[in-house]
Amino acid sequence: MKNSAMLRIFLLVISTVLFTAGCECEKESGLPVDGDGNVYDTVVIGTQVWLKENLKTTRYRNGTPIPLVTDNDKWVSQTGGAYCWYDNNPVYKENYGALYNWYAADFACPVGWHLPSKEEWETLINYLGGQYSGEANKLKDPKFFFCPPGLSLLCTPTNESGFTARPGGVRDGYYGYFSSIGFNAVWWTSEGYFVSIYAHESFVSIKGYPYNNKKHGFSVRCIKNSN
Numbered sequence: 001m002k003n004s005a006m007l008r009i010f011l012l013v014i015s016t017v018l019f020t021a022g023c024e025c026e027k028e029s030g031l032p033v034d035g036d037g038n039v040y041d042t043v044v045i046g047t048q049v050w051l052k053e054n055l056k057t058t059r060y061r062n063g064t065p066i067p068l069v070t071d072n073d074k075w076v077s078q079t080g081g082a083y084c085w086y087d088n089n090p091v092y093k094e095n096y097g098a099l100y101n102w103y104a105a106d107f108a109c110p111v112g113w114h115l116p117s118k119e120e121w122e123t124l125i126n127y128l129g130g131q132y133s134g135e136a137n138k139l140k141d142p143k144f145f146f147c148p149p150g151l152s153l154l155c156t157p158t159n160e161s162g163f164t165a166r167p168g169g170v171r172d173g174y175y176g177y178f179s180s181i182g183f184n185a186v187w188w189t190s191e192g193y194f195v196s197i198y199a200h201e202s203f204v205s206i207k208g209y210p211y212n213n214k215k216h217g218f219s220v221r222c223i224k225n226s227n
Contacts, residue, residue, distance in 0.1 A: 032110035032222070035059030040110070042224070043162040046127035048120065049224035051113070052164050054097025054187075058083065060107045066100070072176025076215055081107065084217055086169050087178050095144070096168035096181065099217030105188040109222035115190045116223040118206060125204050128161060134202045139165040145199050146182070154202045165197055171217025186218045194218055 032040050034057035041052040059065050060081075069075045069082040081104030086092040100108060106115040116124075128135035140157030144166045147155040159165075169181030180186075186196045193208040194216070 032113055032224075034108070034110045035061050035063050043164070045124060045161050045163065048124060048127075050116075050124075050163060051222045052162065054166065054168055055100070055108055055220040055222060056093050056097040057108050058098070060104075061109060061111050062107075066104050066108060075101075075171065075176040075217070076173060078215060079103075082217075083108075084171060086171075086181050092168070092181070096166055097219055099168065099171050100188070100220050101173070101217055102188055102192055102214035105218075105220050106190055108220060112225050113222040114225055115188060115220065117190045118193045118208075120223055121189060121195050121204075121206060124163075132203045136165075136197045136202050136204050139163040139197060139204070140185075141166050144182070145197075148200050155200055156202075167197070167199060168219045173213035173215030173217070187221050188218050 031042065032051065034040070034055065036057045036059050038056055043050055043052045057066070058068065066081050066083045067078070069078055069084055070088045075082065075084070078101060081101065083098045083100045083104055085098060086096060109115055125131055125135050128138050137155065137157050138161045139159065140155075141159050141164045142157040145155065145157045165185050167180070167182050167185040169179060169184060170186050171178050183199045184196060186194050188194055189206070191208070192214055193206055195204060195206050197204055
């Protein structure tokens with residue numbers, strides 16, 4: 001019992017140190033810092049400030065570890081927060097970030113940042129010209145989105161917004177399977193909708209019920225708090 005208590009105290013101290021270090025780093029650089037201490041570039045688009053990359057933290061903003069779930073059965077039965085790397089391979093971390101179920105998504109954003117709402121995504125889309133105006137191409141990173149043969153008129157990624165969207169793929173919430181990396185970028189909204197951009201399409205789609213299984217693994221883009 002004594003050893004167990006000492007271990008809990010040790011883990012609490014380590015979490016506090018990591019969280020404090022992240023806060024200090026943010027104060028020094030002015031850039032957002034997640035629970036792991038990762039520092040993120042940002043971009044101003046209209047009246048909004050977004051992370052310029054997908055979230056890749058393994059901890060919530062308070063330093064508490066997010067459960068890493070690799071087993072398919074455990075992923076689909078998870079009722080709390082969880083994250084994973086695509087195909088359970090950390091090699092995807094730097095370019096694509098992690099995949100989070102909805103239960104983990106909001107609390108993983110850095111201090112002062114949050115998971116964007118459906119309305120905030122719509123504000124971004126409207127600023128870029130509105131839906132079906134080719135807005136997706138203004139978000140896509142051309143180094144990572146590749147047009148399927150014969151569809152070059154629909155997908156001409158420019159990233160002129162600076163958002164730098166990358167197709168990190170998904171993890172299915174019904175079977176736990178991975179798919180669509182390099183082809184599909186999908187992000188959570190705070191309500192449980194999801195926002196997606198396909199390589200072969202020039203528009204951004206926002207989907208909800210019946211598609212919003214909160215056990216899916218999607219990417220996360222955080223937006224800065226307005227106050």
